[in-house]
Amino acid sequence: MLGRREESLWHMIAAPTVWALHFCLCYGWTASVCARTDDVTAARVGIALVSAAALVAIAVIGWRAWRQWDYLDDFDYEHDRPTVEDRREFLGHAGWLLALVSGIGTLFVASPALFIESCL
């Protein structure tokens, strides 16, 4: 089902999937901690841990996608030829860009833990 990495759409969307999981975990964790205990430190520490893990995962995915894109090899960013190589590089390129945006998204979503110090 998942297929080989260089020909799989699922690998392309791995980074935003990590973002989505990170988002759900942050939201679910905060909701339950603030509803049940009011312990905001626990909420913030949890978010920090989840965010660190998510960023590492996205970095790994991004690095692999970058390798698949292989930009420095031929400086191709169009990928518009009907070849296996262009398809592979295209999926890598799109996966890399998605990792970039997912990384920014993850940082954004983690930022409330930095600024907000209460469950109110």
Added chain:
Amino acid sequence: MTDFAGSLPERPRAGEIEDAMPQGIYPPTEEMLNEPVDPELREAQAARLRAVWAEPPGWRYWSAVNNSEVGAWYSLTAFAFMLAAGVLALLMRVQLSVPENDFLSADRFNQFFTMHGSAMMFLFAVPMFEAISILLLPAFLGARDMPFPRLSAYGYWSFLIGGIFVLSSILFGVAPNSGWFMYPPLATEAEGPGSDIWLLGLSFIEVASIAAAVELIVGVIKCRPPGMRINLMPLYAWYVLVVGGMILFAFPPLIAGDFLFEMQRSFDWPFFDPERGGDPMLWQHLFWIFGHPEVYIIFLPSIAIAAMVIPTAARRPIVGYSWIVLSAVGTGFLSFGLWVHHMFTTGLPSMSLGFFSAASEAVVIPTGVQLFAFVATLLVGRVRMIQPMLWIAGAVAIFTAGGLTGIMVALAPFDWQVHDTYFIVAHLHYTLFGGMVFPIIGGVYYFYPFFAKKKMSDRLGKVSFWLTFTGFNICFMPMHLTGLQGMPRRVFTYPGDIGWDWLNMISTLGAFVTAAGILVFAWDLLRSKKDQPFTERNPWGGGTLEWAHDVPDLGWGARSVPYITSRYPLWDQPKLLERMDAGRFYIPDAPEGLRETVVTSAVDAVPQHVARITGPAWCTLWAAAFTGGAFIFPTFHMYPPAILCGVLAIATVIWWLWTSTAQVPEAPMKDAGLGLRLPTYVSGPRAPGWWGVFITMLGDATAYASLIFGVFFYWTARPDFPPDNATHADPAFAALAAALLGGSWAMTRIARGVNRQGDRRTARVLLGLAPVAALAGGAALVLAVWWPGLSPATHVYPATMWAIVVWTCAHIGVGAIMQLYCLAGSIFGKLTPRYDADLWNTTLFWHFLGVTCLISAAVIGLLPRVL
């Protein structure tokens, strides 16, 4: 030369019958493509194809299922509903033009704004995407039709019936009047059938929407022309793929919410009643988990139209193809992290609001990338200001304004001020007019020569554009200020001494100017063009496959399905048109007299299969009518006719499937042209039908997950869930149910294996026992909650348990019918060891159902003890 490396299936196990596999030469060589076609043969082929794809004559026209007919009906119906909803808006603007006006009564005004929002969203914006996609997608992909044409027709008739039902309620003064968001307790307690009309009528339409989404996704991943690898797909297809996926995950939570809501309305199960442990906030979550992605479901396809128009206007390929894919996929994901920004004022913890505020800002990034990619393409190209580009430019002007106010309202503290004021009304109309209405009208001007083979008027187009554009700004620009001056939304009147009067008067004037612009457009669209000559084949000089269609239209889409090597084949592949017309490419003939299209692999578009697709039929219309009855009668608490309609609907659908899908072919392989032989029947993951089931079940699983989310939501939000002295479900019955249903699941899977090995008898015995076990399991599940006496009307805890059981049992019923369908297929020769697609699909359904059943049994049997 055979190059099927990418598409090799798993090796069949010993003793299993092997699937037919593609044989011959692929990809075709230049030599083969250069070989001329015998003119006589060419004519004979064309005549056969024309006969197969001819639209039914006379009154039978309405039994057509071809995408060009259904797509056109669908778009025109959605446009008509839009005009109706627009009239409601104008009447509301009249009421608000002066303070303390009594043109409309409070109740009528409330019905109008509820219907305006509901109709624009459910009857115009989303269906319009589906309509246009059904109309255009096969052409973009050089396909003959959608993979499941009768499903499109069924979706259309459902939409028509449901839409007329919902809209006409306004004529009888019983329309829903609690806002398009239907917040309980207001909407659950509303008197009259209004809320039920909304819930049941629109649920019916949502089901049709999901059907269309399934079909569009399968269309994109399985029905591309040979050679159109994923990096060569037209951008529109990318957007369809993303939006289809979003519909799958966004609509089901609302369907689950509708289900709970209707249970409360009809049977007083207190899901949203705080006095019996319920919580109105659950609806808000479920509604907006749907509601926010929905905004992007509307926006992305319209932007996709822009992505098709802009390269043509710039006379060069799009710049930043990967960037646009990033932006479509990224927006699709991020849009699911925004829903609480509709709930910023509900008193959730600041931290939670912060996540949604952050995600709402983050989604600006992919959206911006999208716009900059368009600008970049124009920058690199030599732009020709064709009429559709004017609308796209207007769209960008309006949409950027809406996007910039969007950045403002995404900041929670700013939203606390402007939430539910006219500032938001302005913001959302800027995004939707700029992000949807303008690109769609631009798209109509652009694609009109494609589907009508005539051109619309440039002059009327300009008049319409400037009227709509200025009118829109006159109407909605002042609303920002009206909102900042403190005027709330959804008010039927306002006092005259607060400084809102003249702002409202200006808005009303602007609304009528906008309406005039839309009317000019409508006239240009609908006026008779009989005397006008046909356009040339590719009037704008576009590069994508839709412009390869014949003038006048011949129904078959592509004369032969081409081999594609470029993103813009009409620009880059010389002789493409000539070869397509000559029937040089794939399936140029219809010797069996069947409608066919080529199915290819998901990523590299290697040909896999010639799919037989369904032709004209009345059963889709009947199925839609009966389904409609099953949804509409309960609105008036007429349950016996509703049940009758439900049974008839199921019977019609079974008849439809039995007579036209997964038919045993006359031969396992056929010559597809260019030296390639392709199977005429495949089962399992290579078959579009299997993908259809898989994708449908993803959506269904999302709805079920929403119900389970509801249980956990109550647990976190309510201290009395479950209440201290609650009666719990019987764990023994729950365990029995799990065992029986698990058994039925296993039997189905084993039946598939033994049938493949040729042992029909064992397969039949298993398929006979499986539904018995399934129904017994369902009964045990009911007993688990009925025996201990859980009374759903007393408290939300027993109500959720019952809701899970009802939901699961409804699915068990479908699962049992599917098992029996396979049994009947095996007995009557429709399902054989080699031709077993139905059994594959049933097994796939049961994989989802089996997991659902086990979770249901665990949640009702074990969960109370864990909590």
Added chain:
Amino acid sequence: MMRRRALLALLPILLLSACGGVQSVLGPAGRDAEVIATLFWWMLGGAVVLWLLMNGLLIFVSRIDRRPYSPRAAEALIIGGGIVFPTLVLGILLAFALSEMPRQREPGSGLTVRVTGESWWWRVEYLPDGASDPVVAANEIRLPVGQRSEITLNAHRVIHSFWIPALGGKTDMIPGRETRMSLEPTRAGEFRGQCTEFCGESHALMAFGAVVMEPEDFAEWLAKEAEPATSPATEEARRGAAVFRAEGCGACHAVRGTAASGRVGPDLTHVGGRVSLAAGILPMTEDALVRWIRDPEAVKPGAMMPGYDHLPDADLRALAIYLEGLT
């Protein structure tokens, strides 16, 4: 083009006239509203600049007689305009908003006001620091200037939302939940608040007066508000009080110090002292009172209060005089 320019010229006029209203976000009289108004002006400036840049660029690139640019320059535009610039700007805005959020939600000190949303009016209870019994009022919020007051919110049947634009943001009132907010007025004055969550037929007619007072004036007012009703002073008013009793108004309305102790409708103990009638819809005048009592349905469709059009004009007038005298 001309039309757009005309619109732009109109804009400052529109904006200048905007700031005055009693229900305006742009005429702030509270700490939170001031921050948001300032934020808005900054964001508006930025938005106008960005809008002009984006559409200027679009007009430029659509020009026919222009030399095509290189794809590299175009990619740079996507990266710069699509990723780098928005990430920075949005990051700054987000940081500001996130740090502002807890400040606006700080718990209040001193006074707590408990407001309950009804269909379609407001039950208001004042709980000064340390008080055990609330001072009950309705359809009007009074707050002392210069301190952050806590506001707790409930709803009776359906969801409402509590908003005084001049003072700060809104918060929903949800049945079965208690939500909260706090407001810190910075200048005294009379403002207007309104329900902003659609709550049924007469949602449009659910407003209230919001009066910000100097702390000592507020203390004086609250002390007076806590007292029972003044007895009717004139003959006419006494006759009105009799009508009030005879018609059974006390079954729904309370007038403290009399037998009337109903809890269904608004407390009328000091109704005459309020700035408006019928939840911010009518002025507090004798005529308006008569109009309201005679036929509430005509003023507020769907209102729970029955009409008293069977009463002779003189009785209605007396009743109005009695109520207006309850200051």
